[in-house]
Amino acid sequence: MTAPSxxxxxLERARRVADGPARAHAAxxxxxxxxxxxxxxxxxxxxxxxxxxxxxxxxxxxxxxxxSAICQILGEACASSAMVYAMHQIQLLCLVRHGAAGAxxxxxxxxxxxxxxxxxxxxxxxxxxxxxxGDTRSSRCALEADxxxxxLHKEASVVSYGQHCDAILVTARRSPDAVASDQSIAxxxxxxxxxxxxxxxxxxxxxxxxxxxxxxxxxxxxxxVLPEPFERVSADTMHPVSHVLWAHVWLGIASASVAxxxxxxxxxARKKPGVTPPSALRAxxxxxxxxxxxxxxxxxxxxxxxRKDDPDALSAMSFQIRMNDLKIATAEQVVPIVxxxxxxxxxxxxxxxxxxxLGRHLRDALGAGVMIGNDRLYATNAMLLLVSKDL
Amino acid sequence: MTDEIRDILRSHANLPTDVGALxxxxxxxxxxxxxHGTVSLMVALxxxxxxxxxxxxxxxxxxxxxxxxxxxxxxxxxS
Numbered sequence: 001m002t003a004p005s006x007x008x009x010x011l012e013r014a015r016r017v018a019d020g021p022a023r024a025h026a027a028x029x030x031x032x033x034x035x036x037x038x039x040x041x042x043x044x045x046x047x048x049x050x051x052x053x054x055x056x057x058x059x060x061x062x063x064x065x066x067x068s069a070i071c072q073i074l075g076e077a078c079a080s081s082a083m084v085y086a087m088h089q090i091q092l093l094c095l096v097r098h099g100a101a102g103a104x105x106x107x108x109x110x111x112x113x114x115x116x117x118x119x120x121x122x123x124x125x126x127x128x129x130x131x132x133x134g135d136t137r138s139s140r141c142a143l144e145a146d147x148x149x150x151x152l153h154k155e156a157s158v159v160s161y162g163q164h165c166d167a168i169l170v171t172a173r174r175s176p177d178a179v180a181s182d183q184s185i186a187x188x189x190x191x192x193x194x195x196x197x198x199x200x201x202x203x204x205x206x207x208x209x210x211x212x213x214x215x216x217x218x219x220x221x222x223x224x225v226l227p228e229p230f231e232r233v234s235a236d237t238m239h240p241v242s243h244v245l246w247a248h249v250w251l252g253i254a255s256a257s258v259a260x261x262x263x264x265x266x267x268x269a270r271k272k273p274g275v276t277p278p279s280a281l282r283a284x285x286x287x288x289x290x291x292x293x294x295x296x297x298x299x300x301x302x303x304x305x306x307r308k309d310d311p312d313a314l315s316a317m318s319f320q321i322r323m324n325d326l327k328i329a330t331a332e333q334v335v336p337i338v339x340x341x342x343x344x345x346x347x348x349x350x351x352x353x354x355x356x357x358l359g360r361h362l363r364d365a366l367g368a369g370v371m372i373g374n375d376r377l378y379a380t381n382a383m384l385l386l387v388s389k390d391l
Numbered sequence: 392m393t394d395e396i397r398d399i400l401r402s403h404a405n406l407p408t409d410v411g412a413l414x415x416x417x418x419x420x421x422x423x424x425x426x427h428g429t430v431s432l433m434v435a436l437x438x439x440x441x442x443x444x445x446x447x448x449x450x451x452x453x454x455x456x457x458x459x460x461x462x463x464x465x466x467x468x469x470s
Contacts, residue, residue: 137425179407179423231420235451315451320426380426387433390446 006066013046014070018077026078030360033207039074039081040122048085050117052092057100057110058117064093064308066247068301075252076259079364080208082252084161086245087209089276091123091169092116093241097188098226100232109290110221112167112187123187124165126156126216126330127238134376137234138180142173144224151184152218155198166190170216171230183230186370188218193218205363206371236314240304240323247297247330250368253361254293254334257341258286263357264345280345286337293333300326315389326376331368338365395439396460403435404428415458420451429454430445442467 021038029036043049052060052067065338067089074082098310099109127136152172159168167189174184197378198213228235230374261283268277307313337359342349401410407423437443453463
């Protein structure tokens with residue numbers, strides 16, 4: 001008999017973090033726009049940061065389905081915490097799938113993944129750069145290699161939780177004479193890099209991710225460059241996994257908002273037993289919308305799982321369109337769900353000091369449409385659909 | 392056919408490198424072919440050769456080199 005997926009014990013650990021420190025500190029993380037340190041400490045205590053590391057390297061072989069479920073559970077309590085967790089797992093899966101697979105099981109990345117599990121290291125990323133118009137598949141900076149090491153200077157427009165991580169996965173042109181799209185991706189560890197912050201992070205929502213810009217200067221051994229070009233790492237792992245895990249964070253926000261609306265309706269019903277309150281109809285509508293969203297997000301996650309070990313299938317244009325649509329559709333559906341939940345609860349949800357408050361969820365949900373702008377993805381899909389025929 | 396493919400690459404793929412200097416088996420993605428460039432290239436190839444690439448060919452490896460593009464177009468024009 002195969003073990004159930006997702007493994008209940010794993011999700012129980014995530015619920016302890018969500019129902020404990022994540023929920024307890026969500027309001028101050030949001031108010032002060034600060035890193036959710038208590039949640040990340042709890043994630044380390046529950047050993048959830050390294051779950052995706054292969055068991056041969058000390059991890060728990062967590063599947064994308066399990067990571068997705070954890071992101072959703074955390075997202076129900078504190079979307080900033082959930083997004084930090086999601087971003088860390090995206091980075092980790094890039095290392096697992098492209099650094100320590102096949103022939104590379106005893107090299108630098110295998111050792112690093114073992115350390116990720118043993119010491120519960122937190123990994124950030126620096127894939128965006130000033131001056132490339134938000135296109136992560138294009139770099140200005142380059143790896144400057146000598147015999148055994150490389151140097152790198154990057155004006156990274158965003159390094160989320162850059163001040164709180166143990167290592168950063170950073171993209172750059174493969175060499176000083178490579179074209180902009182010919183990129184490598186390397187891991188640099190704390191002690192190998194210096195960060196100089198550029199600007200702050202004072203946003204409407206997702207305030208705890210501390211997604212500030214940094215000037216990053218690094219020097220590290222050449223073995224810390226992933227063996228495959230970033231183009232493959234991006235297409236096979238970073239791009240699809242990002243959209244799947246982000247979507248589950250947003251699904252968590254939607255789920256929590258609908259749960260709040262239902263709690264409100266139940267409280268109304270108890271005031272007049274035997275009478276179904278008018279708001280119950282709106283709650284039923286919300287539950288229906290949530291089911292549609294949950295179904296589409298899960299469908300996309302399973303589409304990735306089904307082809308995750310087939311790079312040819314992952315490179316299919318129809319699959320790229322599907323993943324872009326996952327991001328667009330989830331971002332567009334989560335906000336109306338939170339708004340409808342707010343309308344149902346009325347002033348109780350509008351208030352910041354009530355048990356039914358939905359302000360933070362609404363502000364966090366609005367980030368979904370601008371975190372990689374939906375119009376950018378629509379433009380990409382519009383172009384791909386000029387040649388794609390089936391979907 | 393290879394010369395025609397090279398001409399289309401030169402005028403539609405927006406490569407930052409010299410197409411004439413690329414061997415038939417050179418990795419076009421390493422030479423700077425972007426997803427936008429790939430689509431322009433596909434549309435131009437479809438128009439020039441009077442073919443439509445089926446979905447199964449809309450993958451990275453079909454367009455990764457001049458040789459692979461030639462193989463894909465040859466398959467379609469032969470049928």
